[in-house]
Amino acid sequence: MDISALVNQLSGVLDDQTYKASDVLAKIGSEEVVLEMIKLLEHPQDDSKVMAARTLGAIENNQSALDALLQAIDNNPAIAGELLVELEGFDLSAKYVPIFKYSLFGNFKVATVAQDLLDHKEFDITPRVIKKATKAWHHYENNVKHDEVFELKKVEVEEMLADLQAFVDSE
Structure with a gap:
């Protein structure tokens, strides 16, 4: 799997393939994916941040991303509720x-x-x-x-x- 290509589907203009890419990345669930999702939490577009949080919430070994997600919630009041929902997976x-x-x-x-x-x-x-x-x-x-x-x-x-x-x- 090309992790970079999948991550790119979560950033920028989101389309029908975005949720599929998020699901695939969550199944891969590697440390590399977690690190890429943490970076994506700082993306300028809110939708990309939400997709990063969604992906992180679905990854089994995601605990290393918890503080970054909490920071994203604090830094993004307009989407804090959408990000907070993903804490269910932590x-x-x-x-x-x-x-x-x-x-x-x-x-x-x-x-x-x-x-x-x-x-x-x-x-x-x-x-x-x-x-x-x-x-x-x-x-x-x-x-x-x-x-x-x-x-x-x-x-x-x-x-x-x-x-x-x-x-x-x-x-």
Whole structure:
């Protein structure tokens, strides 16, 4: 397989073959493919970044690309939700706090996807993780309008943090 030709199908003008190329690259799943997808996360066209994230999410040994994908999410607010969806294909066990922050500070789509990840992925929860999540919550709490939406979020988040603390205390 010509990896360069397949990567080229994910950059620039996307067509009918783009998804097929992404699937083939994901099946190849080599370190070379992962590195090429990480580079593609910095492509000037948003569609190419989304296709790189899609490919990475489908690669079995993709963990080395997780930080690059999180950085792409942070750097591309217009497509952050589309990129965040692809985190489903990663081991996020050590990334509770960044995902929690997306659920607080993200736009509707980002917050919704992040909350779904928090609800359905497994995370390594430690006292330090709870402390950092609580700090993020206090930052959010001190920097948003305290309206009805905030009050609903407050109940939800404080219950979630209490559940996490109870889990850690029971260990």
